[in-house]
Amino acid sequence: MEYGTEGALGRGAAGRIECRSVRKTYRDAADGTEIVALDGLTLDIEAREFLTLLGPSGCGKSTLLNILAGFERPDGGKVLLNGVPIQRPGPDRGVVFQDYALFPWLNIQQNVEYGLREKGMNKAESSPIARRFLAMVGLSGFERRFPHELSGGMRQRVALVRVLAIDPEILLMDEPFAAVDAQTRIILQEELQRLWMQTLKTVVFVTHSVDEAIYLADRVTVMTARPGLVKAIVPIDLPRPRDSTSDAFNRYRRDIAQLIEVESRKVFAAAAA
Ligand SMILES: Nc1ncnc2c1ncn2[C@@H]1O[C@H](COP(=O)(O)OP(=O)(O)O)[C@@H](O)[C@H]1O
Numbered sequence: 576m577e578y579g580t581e582g583a584l585g586r587g588a589a590g591r592i593e594c595r596s597v598r599k600t601y602r603d604a605a606d607g608t609e610i611v612a613l614d615g616l617t618l619d620i621e622a623r624e625f626l627t628l629l630g631p632s633g634c635g636k637s638t639l640l641n642i643l644a645g646f647e648r649p650d651g652g653k654v655l656l657n658g659v660p661i662q663r664p665g666p667d668r669g670v671v672f673q674d675y676a677l678f679p680w681l682n683i684q685q686n687v688e689y690g691l692r693e694k695g696m697n698k699a700e701s702s703p704i705a706r707r708f709l710a711m712v713g714l715s716g717f718e719r720r721f722p723h724e725l726s727g728g729m730r731q732r733v734a735l736v737r738v739l740a741i742d743p744e745i746l747l748m749d750e751p752f753a754a755v756d757a758q759t760r761i762i763l764q765e766e767l768q769r770l771w772m773q774t775l776k777t778v779v780f781v782t783h784s785v786d787e788a789i790y791l792a793d794r795v796t797v798m799t800a801r802p803g804l805v806k807a808i809v810p811i812d813l814p815r816p817r818d819s820t821s822d823a824f825n826r827y828r829r830d831i832a833q834l835i836e837v838e839s840r841k842v843f844a845a846a847a848a
């Protein structure tokens with residue numbers, strides 16, 4: 576497969592995120608104790624960068640993504656998008672979760688058009704855009720199908736292009752492929768990479784999979800066990816598309832898996848104490 580170097584649909588160099596000493600605490604609903612999810616996380620995400628976030632379960636990955644999306648506010652520190660504090664959700668950020676979140680009462684064409692209409696487009700404008708994006712992920716001919724008539728992989732494609740069609744600067748993805756089977760997951764990873772190469776958005780992608788993180792990322796960020804901090808940032812210096820069977824890929828796999836294992840052991844030790 577050949578990838579171009581130019582973003583055919585790309586915009587300017589906007590989409591830079593700065594997290595400065597971000598702190599987020601929750602109250603445990605059962606006993607009222609304070610849970611520190613993030614304790615001073617500092618991380619810069621470059622415009623048009625594909626950054627993956629890896630870390631043990633409960634280390635605050637989703638918390639960070641929700642703060643970037645504007646769904647949650649930090650208790651301390653700063654989160655800036657193009658130099659401006661993030662206060663609330665906005666059309667400059669598209670969010671894709673594991674569970675698709677399509678509208679079950681709309682067919683997939685209508686699902687993709689929904690956000691475009693919200694943006695103020697009329698039917699004549701939104702319809703061809705939705706068709707074009709569905710075609711990009713092989714769903715031409717399925718426009719009138721409803722979400723329940725599609726496989727998990729197809730639904731996740733719709734969820735992805737529904738967000739891409741709105742053309743946000745930033746794509747925030749929280750374990751988006753965790754619920755699909757292994758074969759479909761690989762295809763979705765390839766498709767996401769192809770779409771990203773065309774649009775060159777800033778992507779923050781949370782995953783449990785070391786392979787997925789290496790396959791997709793410009794930089795893999797490994798987080799510590801809760802409270803979440805950045806443990807290591809590993810730039811992946813491999814040409815795309817990447818061969819996950821190569822020696823170089825294997826070296827990254829081994830190094831990153833070791834970093835994660837140390838943190839995962841801390842979670843088990845804390846649970847056993
Ligand atoms: N709404 C909430 N109320 C209480 N605790 C929460 C809430 N959301 C997350 N947490 C806690 O904060 C920590 C980080 O959660 P999360 O960001 O979901 O982790 P991850 O996505 O890395 O698995 C966990 O201990 C989790 O239980």
Ligand SMILES: [Mg+2]
Binds near residue numbers: 636637638749
């Ligand atoms: Mg999570």
